[in-house]
Amino acid sequence: MASLYKFPLKMHIGAPCKAIVKEGEALERGQCIAEPEGLGVKIHTSVSGTVDKITSSEIIIKAHEVQSKDYIRIKKCNTIKETCCEAGIVGAGGAGFPTYIKLDASIPDGYVIANCVECEPILGHNIAMIEQNPEVMLKGLQYAMEAVNAKNGIIAIKSKNKKSINSLTNSLSKYKNIIIKELDDIYPMGEERAIINQIFDKWLEPTQLPLEASSVVLNCETLCNITRAVEEGKPVIDKDVTVGGKLCNKKDVNIFFDVPIGTPVSEMIDRCGGIDGEYGEILLGGPYTGKAGSLDSDVVTKSLGGIVVTIPFPKYEGNVGLLVCACGANEDRLRYIASKMGAKVVEVLPCKNVENIRGVNKCKTPGKCPGQAAVILKFKKAGANRLIISNCSDCSNTVMNSAPQLGLGVYHHTDHVFRTVNHQLTRRLK
């Protein structure tokens, strides 16, 4: 067990929280240690111990040697929404949007959609959770429906996850008005607007929220956290994590349930036997949207689901063009990969479907390609010999129909991750 646990003050979208504990103060697991100033949710300690240090960005807690699974319960709240705020629930799927704000709606004719799509390859903890214990998620969905007065619930899941679907179907009889919607296995099926398009066959504008389709989309693990908060008074202090890649235990995928938040990423890797030889990067998140992390400083947070140790980047000391797409890596991430490969970036262009909404790239139609030929021609003119692209499955397919014909080599920013775990590369759709 690591002795130092770090709690970043910003584990969600919004402003950082403010520490409400002091250095040296003794803490019990579950105790609130930071409160939001503005948009945000409370943060609770996942370990019992003493506050070691407080900085502008994090609280470091020195944990006791012996830890119990028990925790301090949150105070009883009147509404489910309040409970979510009190328990510090944020979207566990990646972005970390505060859940109580999503639930601040009333959609009597609408839907709560359980996002069980887990569309990032390698990550498997959501599907594993549903397979083993679908009830927790189903109850959470019901609470969420209650919170927004929605009559209907929809579980969106990839049809390839047969076992989980079976497990859900078996439990479903107890729940009214919940149906299962099976989706194809392509990226980015799990993107909120892609899910809505799949279910309702309509595209939301990048600026629109799911609410405009009378829907609230919540991640599977987020729903589980709602159940735990409502029924057991448990704050978000534990997280399900998938660790994969080049590990000494040779298992491509390792799933851990209930990992205390604040656990160093390095410890998670040690629990899989450590890193096996040379590696390229520690990828935090999934292959498509993840970012390079640091072994020394990164920890498990409320929205960190994946840790992947990749093989080294292939060297390429030539001119590359970066094709930025909203569904995958952003420009920074592509530049990072190019620099790791030793390549010289000669041009950066966005996919024509990208819209920048308040500093975040959004795709107009996630998973539906607008055509890429014009962009590829520009790269060619700029002198790029190879491209690094960050497109979704459908757009990558389109790129493959023009770039190689023009003599350009094509890397996808997920290549090194997929090559690590022997997964199919993202290229042409079959």
Add this chain to the structure above:
Amino acid sequence: MSISIEHIEELKKEFAVVCCRAEAGTIISASNLEDPAIFEELEDSGLLKMPADCLKIEEVLGAKLIKTIDSLTPMTPDMFESINKSDELSEPNEKAVLKYNKKAGDIIKAEDLENPMNFEKLEDSNLIKLNERVLNREEVLGKELIMDAVALTPVTGPMLKGYVEKECNEVKPDKKQSVKSSVLKIKIAEGKGIDIEIPLNIAGSFDNEYECAGEKFNADTIDAFEVNEITTNTTIQEPKKLRSLTKKYYSIKEVKFGEKTKIENGILFIREDICDDAKKGIDLVKDIKIEIITPDKYNTYSETIMDVQPIATKEKEGKIGTGVTRVLDGVVVIVTGTDENGVQIGEFGSSEGILEENIMWNRPGAPDKGEIFIKTQVTIAAGTNMERPGPYAAHKATDYITQEIRDVLKDIDDSSFEKTEEFVQYRRRGKKKIVIVKEIMGQGAMHDNLILPVEPVGVLGGKPNVDLGNVPVMLSPLEVLDGGIHALTCIGPASKECSRHYWREPLVIEAMNDEDVDLCGVLFVGSPQINSEKTYVSERLGMTVEALDVDGAIVTTEGFGNNHIDFASHIEQIGMRGIEVVGMSFCGVQGALVVGNKYMKHMVDNNKSEEGIENEVLSCNTLCKEDAIRALTMIKSALNNDEIKVPEKKWNPSIKESNLNIIEKDSGKIIDRVLNETSIPLSDKRKNKKK
């Protein structure tokens, strides 16, 4: 039942399933693992379902369980703290592409190579180019790089230390000459500044000449290296003609009864009272009748067909397997019979009934459509249908008639033979040497064969293989094709090999004429009844084949039953001596092999029936030309170390078709597929089924 430690090495690539409940904390060993041999049954009965991520035995041995799992649970990664990954090279014949950025001096290990699963995409993306210069995975394993190379670089010869460029283009066979490949081995343990020059015509010391460009070594790079085999196509050796056999054909248009047996103007007359003489001196034979079946009588009833025989005789006291054989074309002898009680000789799955519904026309062992049958119906003493002398007597009585025809055939003027066919037996030294092993039945009575009678498919002079103790007997290919085997075998009509089968044995013909192999002979071995005798015979076979010093062997058998035990044992005895073996048998669904061993990896199924069963249609499931081609291609692939895929668990007839397609594509030749029972008139039963 758990698997034994001795077998673990062979089974390491099989799926890992626990045989009994295993507690968390258990370190997995052989005793925890279920025998993979029974997986198929378990899956069929629904007791076992293999998940996609099921681990292999090698991955779990020594691994520690973190969960308690119940018996018959397939093991998956989530049950273990850690698992083993094999460092063995998979897919050795795929191209070698580096997975990591490498430096000069690095030794290439299995894990350094990119997974071939994405080659197509990487090529498509212009990131790699895989041409013939790129080496295979197994060729680069353990080799040292002499230059830095980045990840995703395909490995070619010049990147490796000690690599010798082969400048020699393949020598094309010069018209009728065939090419021998020989191996020049050079091993240099250590050395510097070594210059090796191989003169262009080194072969002065050999009988034949080299045709090869020089080999160039870059002596500077030679240090201590193990790349020591240079295979070149070098000498050309003429095939050696051993002997030839000529078959002369006299065409028969009509068969009639007459005063005496004679052949005139294409008409064969058979003496009316011949049957009286035929049964004389054979006590067991009570009666004998001859029917002449012309094509318009194909729809008549017949007793079980015991044998189909050509009518042929040696010219001038010649010996079987050489010289000239005279053959009557357009007519065959068919032996049928019952005992006095009307019980069929060989009363198991008999093919009695309407002739045309029970004969698979044009199989090597069957009559051809349009031929006239001289069909004998022999009645033997009551109750002797299952005694060895019974069926033998039926054959002997029939042969009396055939012999009288042979005698008149000998006297026909040489000018009246309109067609001749020459068979030449070559030895092709320098080619891969192979032997054909044909297992024949030797369990007794109608499980017997006469070997090398005086006349083609005669009785006189032939030695029953049962009496010979079923031990291996070597025949030349020409002896086989000249009626050297008289088959008494008469059960399982669809898969038994009649006498005529050996007379036109397709595997012997194909192998003898195949310029890529050196067929040294056809070894006949009987299949005795008792297991200890089977072992005895099979060990003799192994020793014989070892002494022959062949590179490969093709083992065939007929029918199914306990003969599959010695069939498996023959393959094992040959295989364990490091000789590549291909096995051929009827298997399908019904004749699935009773036993198996690790050498039985190259198998060819002779089944042609739709359902994979003994369908009681004469010769339907016997070895045909298309099977012979598959077996020869397979043995050649095995001898070239080409990968042969493991078959599916269940019988799947489409494998055969896809193999034939591959051969056609490779050779550019069309292989005619033979028909099966669906091509002959439907019996009412089958008609009803169709509705």
Add this chain to the structure above:
Amino acid sequence: MKYQDKLIEMKGIITQVTDGSVSIDFKGRLGSMIVPMRMIITDYELKPGMEIGMVMSFPEVLSEEIDEKYIKNKKAKLERCE
């Protein structure tokens, strides 16, 4: 077939051995069977009185259809004998 997985272990006695066949009576008065030599697997020379074992299921009638070929052949044979 519906009951092919209901396997019963059967024991029997070899009652007759000919050069081509073996007759077997099943114990428990469960019938008899004659099979060709090559369908018997044995480590010993076959003699009447030896015990055999095998696994069997029940013969199941596949349909009410009559195999016309069988009837036809039987008729044809009778006609020939007359």
